[in-house]
Amino acid sequence: GQQVMQIPQYQHVQEGEDFTTYCNSSTTLSNIQWYKQRPGGHPVFLIQLVKSGEVKKQKRLTFQFGEAKKNSSLHITATQTTDVGTYFCIGRGSTLGRLYFGRGTQLTVWP
Amino acid sequence: DTAVSQTPKYLVTQMGNDKSIKCEQNLGHDTMYWYKQDSKKFLKIMFSYNNKELIINETVPNRFSPKSPDKAHLNLHINSLELGDSAVYFCASSRPQANEQYFGPGTRLTVT
Numbered sequence: 001g002q003q004v005m006q007i008p009q010y011q012h013v014q015e016g017e018d019f020t021t022y023c024n025s026s027t028t029l030s031n032i033q034w035y036k037q038r039p040g041g042h043p044v045f046l047i048q049l050v051k052s053g054e055v056k057k058q059k060r061l062t063f064q065f066g067e068a069k070k071n072s073s074l075h076i077t078a079t080q081t082t083d084v085g086t087y088f089c090i091g092r093g094s095t096l097g098r099l100y101f102g103r104g105t106q107l108t109v110w111p
Numbered sequence: 112d113t114a115v116s117q118t119p120k121y122l123v124t125q126m127g128n129d130k131s132i133k134c135e136q137n138l139g140h141d142t143m144y145w146y147k148q149d150s151k152k153f154l155k156i157m158f159s160y161n162n163k164e165l166i167i168n169e170t171v172p173n174r175f176s177p178k179s180p181d182k183a184h185l186n187l188h189i190n191s192l193e194l195g196d197s198a199v200y201f202c203a204s205s206r207p208q209a210n211e212q213y214f215g216p217g218t219r220l221t222v223t
Contacts, residue, residue, distance in 0.1 A: 042214040103153045
C-alpha cells in the first residue's frame with residue numbers, strides 16, 4: 001500500500017482543547033476509513049466515508065471527506081484523556097482499489 | 112469470543128531462526144491481512160488473502176510466507192529472522208467489498 005500524507009505526525013493538547021488530523025491523497029479515493037489505536041492496543045475501526053463532501057459525526061468526533069475525494073479530516077472537540085492514541089486513515093483508490101495508508105497522528109492529551 | 116485472534120502475543124527469538132505467527136477469525140470474513148507496525152507506529156500492509164487466494168503481496172522479503180489453510184486462518188511464517196524484523200505484526204479481516212477491518216491484538220516480535 002502506498003501512502004496518504006497524514007499530518008501532523010504528533011499532537012500534544014491540553015484536555016478540553018480541540019484536535020484535528022488530516023489525510024491528503026494525490027489520487028482519488030473511492031472511500032476512506034479512520035481507525036484509532038490506543039497505546040499498546042490494536043487498531044479499531046471508527047468510521048468509513050464514501051460520498052464526496054460527506055460529513056459524519058460520532059459524539060465529539062467529526063469526520064469529513066473532501067469534495068474531490070482526495071482529502072479527509074478527523075476533528076475532536078474538547079479532547080479528553082480517553083482520546084489518547086494514534087489515529088490513522090486508510091483510503092481505497094478508486095481506479096485499482098489499492099489501499100493507501102496514512103502514517104498516523106499520535107495524540108497526547110494532558111489532564 | 113475474540114473476533115480475530117493471534118498467537119503468540121509475544122515472541123522473542125534469535126537471528127536466523129524460523130518462526131510462525133497464527134491468526135484466526137471467527138467472523139466469517141473472506142478477506143484477511145497481515146500488517147507490520149514499526150516502532151514509529153507506521154502500519155504497513157504485507158499480504159492480503161481473499162478466500163484463501165493471495166490478492167495483495169507488497170514488497171516484502173521472500174523470507175516471509177503467508178499460508179491460508181482455510182478462509183478462517185492466515186498464518187505468517189518467517190524464515191531466517193533478522194534484527195529488522197522486530198516489530199508488532201497485526202492480522203486483520205474484512206468482508207469482501209467492505210472496507211471495515213477487524214484487527215487482532217497483535218504479536219510483538221523481538222529478534223535478538
